Amino acid sequence: MKISYQWLSQFVDLKQIEPQKLADQVSVTGIEVASVIAPDAGLKKIVVGHILATRPHPNSDHLTLCQVDIGAEEPVQIVCGAPNVAADQYVIVALPGSRIANNEKIKRGKMRGEASEGMICALQEIGFSDSVVPKEYLHGIYVFPEAKPVGQPVFSFLGMDDRLLDFDITPNRADTLGMHGAAYEVGAMIHEKPRFPEVNLNESGAKSSDLIKVSVAEPELVPQYLLKVVENITIKPSPLWLQIRLWNNGIRPINNVVDVTNYVMLEYGQPLHAYDYDQLSSKQIGVRLAQADEPFVTLDGEEWHLRPSDLVITDGAKPVGVAGVMGGLNSEVTDQTQTVVLEAAVFDPTSIRKTAQWTNLHTEASTRFEKGINAADVETALRRASQLLADLAGGQVCEGIAIGNQQVRQPLQVQLDPARVNHVLGTQISRQEMLAILQDLQFDYQDQADKILVTVPLRRWDISIEADLIEEIARLYGYDKLPSTLPTGIQTKGSFNRRQQLIRTVRKNLLAHGLDEVISYSLLTEPQAVAFTHTPKPAIKLAWPMTQDHAYLRQNLISGLLLDLQYNLAHQQNDVAIFEQGNVFQTVDNQNQPKEVPMVAALWSGQVKPTSWLTKTRQYDFYDAKGEVVNLLTVLGVADQVQFVADDTIAQLHPGRTAKIILADQVIGFVGEIHPNEQQALALPVTYVMQLDLLAILNTELPTIVSESAAKYPAVERDVALILDQNISNAQVVALVKENGGKYLTDVSIFDVFAGEKIGHHKRSLAYRLHFQDPAATLQDEQINKVMLKVTSALTENLKAQVR
Amino acid sequence: MSLKQRLEELKDQGLQDIQAADNQQKLNDIRVKLLGKKGPITEVLRGLKDLSNEERPQVGSFANKIKGDLSSAIDDQLKVLDQKTLQRRLAHETIDVTLPGRPAPVGTPHILNQTIDDLEELFIGLGYEVIDGPEVETDHYNFEMMNIPRNHPARDMQDTFYITHDLLMRTHTSPNQARSLEKHDFSKGPLKMISPGRVYRRDNDDATHSHQFNQLEGLVIDKHVTMADLKGTLEVVARHVFGEEREIRLRPSYFPFTEPSIEVDISCFACGGKGCRVCKYTGWIEVLGAGMVHPNVLSRAGVDPQVYGGFAFGLGPDRFAMLKYGVNDIREFYQNDLRFLHQFQREVK
C-alpha cells in the first residue's frame, strides 16, 4: 500500500520529518519502504487555467481554439483537440517551457496556422496511469470539479505534491494495509500516539435488520458478517479530496458509493462491499459455499463456474458476490441506485486464498482477507462508511446492524520475561526501556513481579508468543544498537566429511587437467533425463512444470553437458573440455524420495587444449577421455580394482567406442563417443564423454597406506612384441601376462600399437614392457628368462600370439 | 749463444706461438713440442752438465722458470679459447624468449562453486560442519517442519515445483535445519552447521530469476546463542566476501521459521555508502535473510526451545556472485559459455 504522507500526518504528528527520512526509519524499524513516490517529480510550469471562450479552429474539424485565463494580464490562445473542452472549465495548462510526463517539453507553437500558447492536459499527460483516471476523463482533458485559482501550479489541487511511501509489507504485517495500522506503526517508531476521528452517526428510520435478513451457513469460515442499509442516496462523483486519496493508491474513482467503500478500506484495512438493495429480489442475504459449477458473473463481466470451496454471498437463492473477492454484476451499484446494503465481514483467509488463486482474482479486498483483518474494527469501518455516505451521498443511515455472525475473539495475553529478552538478543535493555516500547506500540500491559503481562491488541494478529514480543522490542530498540559478538561455548570442530573431501578431490583434479567446470540444470526434457544410463528408471516428472524443457529430473549429467556444448558451439566456442559434479535422481521402489547419487561427468569436443605453436594440433579422442578417468580413479585409490569393458548397451553412445567401468562387479560409469546418430541429431562434431558414480567409489573401502622403503636392488625391464588377431584385446594380453609373470612382475605397460599390411590382414602388433623387481635381491638373468618363456608360451598357446 | 740466451729465444718464440694458437689442438701440440721430453727446453737442460758448478743452478732455475711461464701461458690461452667457444655456443643457442611458453592446461572452477567453496572454508574455520541434504524434499521437511503449514501465506513467497502431493523440489536449504536438529546430539555440544546446495522455484527464467539457483543455510543452536552473535557472524561473512570496510545493517523482516526475522544489508562496496547505481542510490545492498530460530521449528524437531535457541541465516551464492562481479543476468551462470566462465580463471580474488 502507498502510504500518503499528508494523510498519515492527519493521524500522527510526523514532527516534520522529511518523507524520505521517515521512509528510511520505517525501513529499519518495521516495514520496508520500497520507494518514496513524488507524483509531481519532473513536472514544471503546469498551472490552473480558466477557459473563457472557445471557437472552432478555422482549418480543422476537431480542434478548438480556447481563450484561456492563466493568471496573466491577458488571456492566451491555446489550441485543444479534446472532445470535451468547453468554455468556463477550470483545466490543467502546460505553459510554454513546461515539462509534462515522460520529460516531454511543451513549446509555444502554431497548429494549422493558429498560435497555441501551451497545452491543455489530460491527467495521463501529467503522469497519471490510465487505470486511475476517472472514466469520464479517460479520453479527454481533465476538468476540475470546482473553481481553482488560475495561474497556480496544479499539483497541490490534484494531490501530486503529496509524498507516497510504498510499504512493501511481509505477509505478517498486513495490519499496515490501512492508514490506521500504518499510523500505529509510524507512531510507535517516533514515540507519538496516533489519534483517529470518532465516527458519529445519525441513524434514522427503519432498522437495517428489518430491511435485510441475513444468514451465514458457514460461521466457522465467516466469523464476522455485518450489514447496514443506507437509503435515499444520490449517486454522483466523490469530492476531489477523496478521489485524490484513491488515485494516489492506484484506485480509480467511480462514484461516491464505490469510492467510499474503497476509501474506508484504505483507512481501516477493512474491505467493504456495497450491494444495490433494489436488485436483491428477496431482501435476504445468505453466505454459503458454492455448488459445484454454480454459474456466476463478477462485476468485471467475467463468467465463472464456481467450486464447492468458494464462499459466495447470495440473495437468498443465487449468488450476488464471491465472498471477499469480487461482487456480482447483478447487484452492482449503478447511477440509478437509491438504497445500498453495506457489507463488512471477516472471511477465513485460507478459503479466500483458494478462491483468489484459482480464479486469479487478486483484488485489494482478497489480498486483505487472505492476510488478515483487524477483528476489532469491522463494525467501526461499517459505521464509518455509513457516515461518509450520509455526508457525501445524502444518504439516510438505517438503524443498527443486520448481523450474520459476530464472533470477536478476546485479545491474547502474552508473558514477556525481560531477562529472556536480553538472553535472546545479547543486550542489556532495561525493563523501563522495554515498558516504554510497549507504550509506544500502544499495547496494554501489567508489570508483574518478574514478568510483564502484555495484552496484544487484535490489530496485531501477528503476535502470539513471547518471541514475537521480543522482535517488537528488538526492532524498536534498534538493531543498530545490538552488539556484535561471535558464539561462545564449547569449541566445535569444522571439517569436511569424506564425501565432501572426495568431491573436492575430483573437482580439483579435473580442473588441474584443464577441464572447465560447469553447472547445468537438473530439470530436463524426458528424453534428456533418461538418456546415458545403464539403468534407466521411470522418469520423475514435475506436477506443474514451468516449461517442457525443465520438466523431468535428470538421471545423468551428460545431457546437460551436451546442452552446454551446443550453447558454446552456437557461440563459436568449438574446443570444449568441461565437467560437472552434481546429483542424479533415481526412483527407488517403496521409497518416497528418490535416491540422489553424486556423479561426475566430463565432455571433450574439438581440438585438444591448450593449443600452442609448439605442438601439433589434434582432435580429442577416446583415449583422452579414458586417460582422464584413469587419472581420477588413481587419485581416488580404486584404479587397480577397476575394469574397462567394451559396451554397446547405451543407445546414445557409439557401440564400438564405449567402455563401461566396473568396480567390484558393479557398473560405476562409462567412457565413450557420442553415437553418430545422436551427433547428427544434435548437430555436434565428434564428442567424447565420461560419467562416474562417486557414491559407489565413496563406498569402496580403501586399505590403509603402509609405507615400504623404495627397492634397493636393480629392477629389470624386458620388452616383448606380439602379432595378434586384431580382435584380441589389450586387456586379454595384460591379464595373461600378469597371470604368468611370476611374483616379481611389478608392471606391464604397452608402448606400441601397430597395424598394417606388413603384419597381415586382421592382425595387429602390440609391444609391451614388463617390469620386474625383487625387493630382497638382485634378479638374475636366468630367473627372468624363465619367466619370459612362460609368459610368451602362454601368449602363444592361449592367444595364438606370434612373438617377434 | 749462451744457454741463457737460447732459453730467452725459446721463450719469446714459444709465447708468440701460444698467442697465435686458435684451438686446443694447436695448444696441445705446442705444449708437447716446447715442453715435452724431446722439446728444445729439455734439450737445453741436457746441456747443463757442461756448465760450471756456479752457473748450473742459475741456468737450471732460469730454465724451470721459463718452462713454468710457458706452461701457464698455455693454460691462460686455453681459458681464453674455452671462453670463446662458450661465447660462440651461447650465441648459437640464443632463442626468442618472447615466444609463448608451452601452456599447461588450466581449468576454471565455476564461479558459483568458487563462491560456495570460499564460504565453506570460512565456516569450517569458524568450527561449522558442512551438511548435505536432498534436493527432492518432502513437504514435511521443506514446509511443515519450517513452520509453514499448508495454506500458510508464506507459501506464496516460494512458488514450488511439486512432484506429488508430498514431494517437491526443495525451495530453500532450510529443511536441512530440521534434519540437523533432529539428528544432533546436544549432549556433545552445540550444533553449528552450514548447508549449501541447489534449490528450485517455479519461476520463469529471466535476467533476475532462475528456476534453479543456490542457497547456503547456516544454523547455530546452543544454550545461549544471541542475536548479537548472529550480527557478529554476519559481519564476518560480509567482510570476508565483500571487503573489510563493509558495515552491515539489520532490518526487520519475516520468515515463518525465525522470530525475530531480519534482512541484512551491507554498505555498498561500489560507492562505500554514498549512493550509486549498484545500490540504487541508497548506500546499502540487501544480501541475505536471517533470524533467531522460531521456537516452533525447535520443538517440532524435538529440541526444547526453553533450553536451546540460536540463529539461522540463508544466503544466495548466485546473488553474492552477481553483486561482487557485476553479473547482470543470472542465466549466464547456467548457460556455461566458456568466455563467461573463463573470466573467473584467477582464483585469488
Ligand SMILES: [Zn+2]
Ligand atoms: Zn553504491
